[in-house]
Amino acid sequence: MAPTADWLTTPITAELLRGALDLERTEHGVLPHRLPARARAQNVDPQVAMAEAMPSGVRLVFRTRATRIELGVLATKMVYQGAPPRPDGRYDLLVDGRLAGQATVRGGRTLTIDMTTGTAASQPGPVGTIRFTDLPDREKDVEIWLPQREITELVALRTDAPVEAVGDWGRRVWLHHGSSISHGSDAESPTETWPAIAAALGGVELINLGFSGSAQLDPFTARAMRDTPADLISVKIGINLVNSDAMRLRAFTPAVHGFLDTIREGHPDTPLLVVSAILCPIQEDTPGPGAADFSTGKLQFKATGDPAERAAGKLTLTVIRAELARIVAARAADDRHLYYLDGRELYGEADFAELPLPDQLHPDPAADRRIGERFAEFAFGPERPFAAPAVS
Template identity: 65%
Template sequence: MTEPDLVDVPITPQIVRGALELERTAQGLLPHRLPAWARAQCPDAQLAMAEAQPSGVRLAFHTTATIIELDTLATRRVYVGAPRRPDGVYDLLIDGRLAAQASAGGGKVLTIDMSTGSVRTDAGPASTLRFADLPGGPKHIEIWLPHNETTEIVALRANAAVTPAVASGRRAWLHHGSSISQGSDAASPTGIWPTIAALRAGVELTNLGLGGNALLDPFIARIMRDTPAELISLKLGINLVNTDLMRLRAFAPAVHGLLDTIRDGHPDTPLLIVSPILCPIHEDTPGPSAFDMTALADGRLRFYAAGDPTERAAGKLTLNIIRDTLERIVDQRAKRDPAIHYLDGRKLYGAHDCAERPLPDELHPDAATHRRIGERFADLAYGESGPFSN
């Protein structure tokens, strides 16, 4: 039997969901999770890498196609001395259910030497992912891009007509957080906890989880203010300790400023503030977080708390201090803002979970823990008595 010809599908903003901007490159389209004006305000290499990794970004369309091909150009991270990270995974969903997975070969390689801080980029070719033997008949397709590697979309082809997915009528959920929200060590893009929660709750996710960069930046507040959303959540705290960025005196006013700006655009939207999950090294010990070079020499990525518990007296932040402060802020604001809510992150991952499934590198949950966190968040936030319940 002759295989039907594949036809090029224009990649338009109507097909790409979860990105705030599409940049045309020499190869194709690069999804960004921060707009250009925001990127210009903070020319930080870690932020640039995180926002260009398309966590929560997917291609969504209707088709009767049984074969779909996607050409992409990946940029992967390699840490000198550490095991090579697995290639990013593409998840294909049919009518909301995972139907196929694939990884792209080739691509650029970003080599990072943690001992010296040096970074080198080596060029590589684009790759073709082929999803064949898909069921016939009309169906809704979503191809979720890797959450942990920069992905340029070069071309899309199918053996039947493709039309952009129409508005689903589902509520739009806008979330901001750290590398754990971006996906850290999850196995695939639909295995990160915000995506697990979104699929379970039946909402449309825009994920502003930015590894190392949940830092109360004013441009994040303005982006969230101006992005349409019917549900908003902020998972705050761990990166402020990781980076040792600010003291307690600055922390509370900065949180209030973030919330004030968001409320300028979303005065009545349900707004959930989530404090950090349990992280034993920083519960009562300030940052910064540092790489354990001894572990790296053994081929393992591991972090430790480089601060001193006595520095709390000088206003250094720990996770317990952050949780107490966030809860107090929400209690204070709730007196005039009934749509603001607080969730202690230890309800998502606490002491019992840590005893059962310790954080492998002392900071980030593994794939199974991402699922647990996502399912718990869906139950607590979207359940019958949750702040995001219908």
């Protein structure tokens, strides 16, 4: 449906976006990125490139009296060969901080990925439009959270009343880095990833650098975090290093130190929380690499390493948790704003018994909510690492 004469079109600029570190102009519009251009130029991994361009935690934020909103988008939808199709990504509409609508968009590009060979094939598709109607006829703050699993080029923002950028809400900014679990791999919508849930409960602004398959202690990610203004920082380390079999203990320890050192160059006194992996039985004591497993007729993951190789320095989640705890304890002697959280406090053995990982790797939506609520309680509660400063 073509827009009628009473629609106003507002250019989509960085001023209207939160949660993105860069905005690339494309043939169709603009593409939000969660890594800056300098970091992207240093990356050679297609998985990182795909993950950082998926806008987990990225949202359009503006003030308007509009009762109708249209957003033209060109989505890139991921299809995993051999796995059932995933539902279309959701766009969550918040009005004055409350969920007021959800929408999906048809069409768009498709990227078909073969997880056994690592190859991918792209097919073109058309621009689509999402619509929200019957909104309250008053001045209001509007947020449109973009789908966390779909690369999303923003083509046009149309409303039936003028739009203006929203100033600082006075909230602290929380910068988080992690794996697909932080990215929101199996979350039902962008406001239902566990970091989004925790941020809402903690009353903070989220910048989510959760990159599916790509929390690998990359120096370019550490530099991006160093250079990003933030009041609170967390890094979740473990699962991708094990299931990618990316390094052994000899390389892991100095890599963690280097990653934290780089962050501290830009944030010397910012509360910094190091979080180890949640429980993942297949990789607790078995090294990687991890692999896709279709033997049951649905997508599952398995660990393919030999537990005997731990003696030669191969990483498991048990090994990583012990080393992270040791590293943080040693550094905390000189860094009073550094903290550690064992990820099994967020999701452990009792949780696995009640809410098992459907594919042996990723939490389901109910477990995501539990993780977000527990993180908020641990991090944002009174006298906790991210507790709000006392009001004098």
